[in-house]
Amino acid sequence: MLGAIGVVYGDIGTSVLYSVKEVFGSGHVPFTPDNVHGILSIFFWTLTVIVSLKYVTLVLRADNHGEGGLVAMLALASQTVKHQPRLRKWLLLVGIFGTCLFYGDGVITPAITVLGAVEGLEVISPTFKKYVVPLTLVILLLLFMVQKRGSASIGRFFGPIMVAWFAAISALGVLNIADNPGILRAISPHYALAFILEQPGITFIILGAVVLCVTGAEALYADMGHFGRRPIRVTWFTIVMPALTLNYFGQGALLLKHPEAVKNPFFMMAPDWALVPMVLLATMAAVIASQALISGAFSVTKQVIQLGYLPRLRVLHTSALETGQIYLPFINWSLFAMIVLAVGMFKSSSALASAYGIAVTTDMLITTVLTFFVIRNAWRLPLALSLGATAFFFAVDFAFWASNLLKLFDGGWFPLVIASAIFILMKTWKDGRRLMRDVLTSDALALPDFLAAVFVSPPVRVEGTAVFLTAEPGTVPNALLHNLKHNKVLHAQNLFVTVRNHEVPWVEEERRIEMLALGHDCWQVVIHYGFMNDPDVPRALSLLRGRGCEVEPMTTSYFLSRDTVIPTVGKGMAPWREKLFAQMHHNASGAADFLHLPNNAVVELGSKIEI
Structure with missing residues (x-):
């Protein structure tokens, strides 16, 4: 529970910094007791319906082997419709676009939360206003600089700070409710309904600001694998x-008494002596909220790479105990660059609030759609119940x-621009890999037939084991052809290894490896990983011990094909996409690092592929 408070609830916990300010500061809602009660009631029931009922009660049940998050939900939903290729294709596209929106959220959230916290300085003295943006950028720079130390060391004190x-x-x-206890009557839903029925137009307009109170709700589901369903639920209902x-x-009670406090009701709730401590505590909470999204961006990127929608990137493990604690330098500094751009463009949390919301609500809609397919096809609940449960939440999310x-x-x-750009990259990479696979498959030789021909007049056999990485089992790797052509030798043992990634979070070690003997001390090996597994080919091959194939690390060489992609005019993608794919392929991290191959035992042989 302490860990869940420190990581899961940082984002939604800091929404109090700006949510009420944006609703009443918009100028659309006059300060009357009925309006204040109505808005507070809408806040309370938004939290109840979207967070308590939808995410905590329903969505947390949709775990994919204990893992949560949009990628896990996407994998679960797509598996339930695998016999309907057209529907599965559209679900994957929608789900991947939702994942892309997460990056847009990952840019806005650190910017708005840290800005919202630092803006408390303006309440202390207006002279501090000119320092808000520079101080925000310094805090964010420090946050991104320490990411390489790992989330465990960064987050050691997150739980106690968030409890505080x-x-x-x-x-x-x-303290402020004590001045007006009657404000608690707004818990009754009739205040929200009365406001909505009397002012439907204004209600529709302010919903764009009300949604700020549930930003971070997706984190409840995304971090389920780290903390478990029960701690997240208990913490939500008892503390958060x-x-x-x-x-x-309390902010509502303050506004009824002092309408002028609308410029920053959160900080103006505090007594004068508590202002500076609250600004410091709010800044720490904002950093924690940002940290949760940054760590989430690392995890989501790794999962998307495993699913084949992004090229390999350099992944650094920051913990010897937890494989999920990783650091991706490229993602870290790309996020920082976009956040600096956002802070520089918008300059205040109020301006950023206009940018906030679209990504969050679109993700909420996508989660609801995917949930329908899970509860209908995976849980096999009646159609009427499945439609009823999700249609209600869909209507709320859609509003x-x-x-x-x-x-x-x-x-x-x-x-949306950020998400669309990332979606184009992901779709281009996925389609480009498919084109490469088609070319390699069409030109490939059948491995059993090739070996049979080779051993009619066998080449010189040398000691040791050769591991040839190949995209498709049963086909001859280009690296083998080049090795025979240039070196004219074959190792004593030869393994033709294919790494398969599956749309499940984890593949257990007992199902990690498949092995097929091809004769002449040659084997076809398929290694299976889920999108949460950490690919480690040497470790996987060690599981072959005792099955007739001993892979000794000191005498094993790994042969890889270093392909160069050549864009051509033809039936593939648009020329600009082919050039983009070629550049992405060129800049991708080496397979040796990604698969944890020992650097001193890797041989790369180049080849050209026209797509």
Whole structure:
């Protein structure tokens, strides 16, 4: 529970910094007791319906072998419709676009949370306003610089700090509610319904700001594999939701008494003596919220690479105990560059709030759609129940999504541009790999027939084991052809290894490896991994011990084909996409590092492939 508080709830826990300010600061809602009660009721029931009912009660049940998150949900949903290729294709496209939106969210969230916290300095003194953006950028730079140390060492104190944060925001809420206890009547849903029925137009407009109170709800599901379903549920109902509710209602009580506090109701709730400590605590909480998304970006990228939608990137493991704790330098500094651009363009949390929401609500819609296929096809619940459960949440999500479209030209385009660019990269990589595979398959020789021909007049056999990596089992690797052509030798043992990635989080070691004897001390080997597994070919091959094939590390060489992609005019992709794919392929991290091959035992042989 302490870990869940420190990691899972950082984002949604800091939404109190800006949510109420954006709703009432918009100028659309006059300060009347009925309006304040109505807005607070909408906040409370938004938290209840979207977080408590949808995510905590329903979506957390949709675990993929204990793992959560949009990639896990996508894999689970696509598996349930694998006999319907057209539907499966569309589900994959929608799910991958949702994953791309996560990166847009990963840019906006650190920017808006840290900016929102540092803006507390303006409440202390207006003279600090000119320092807000530079200080925000310094804090973010420090945060991204320490990522290489690993999330374990960074997050050691996250839990206690977030407990202090929730205690502090609860205390501020209680302090202001004490001046107007009647504000608690807004828990009743009739205040929300009355506001919606009396002012439907204004309600639709402000939903784009109300949704800020549930930003981070996806993290509950995404981090389920780290903490488990029960700690996340218990923590939400016993600590997080009560603290958020008290603080939101406290801000409402403050606004009824002092409408001028709308410029920053969160910090103006605090007594003068507590302002500086609250700014510091809010900044730490904002950094924690940012950290959760940065770590999530690393994990999601690794999963997407395993699913074949991105080229291999350099992955550094920051823990000897936890394989999930990783650091990707390219993703780290790309995120930082985009965040600097966002802070420089928007300059305030209020301006960034216009950019926020579209990515979040689109992801919520996609999660609801994928959930339908899971509960209908995987859980086999009746169609009427499946439709009823998801249609209700879809209608709620759609209302928030449609409202956020109003902000499209005020900044909502920003995360969509980021997501669209990443989607083009992912789709281009996936299609380019398919074209490469088609070319290699069409030109490939059948491995059993080739070996039979080779051993009619066998070449010189040398001591040791040769491991040839090949994309398709049963075909002759280019590296073998080049080795025979140039070196005119064959090793005493030869393994033709194919690495297969599956749409499941984990493949257990007992199902890791398949082996087929080809004769003449040659074997076809297929190694299976899930998208959460860490590919390690030498470790996998050690599982062959005792099965008639001993792979000794000191006498084993790994032969790889280093392919150069040549774009051509033809039936493939558009010329610009083929050139983009060729560049991505050229810049991809080497297979040796990605598969954990020993650097001093790798032989790369080049070849050209026209697509």
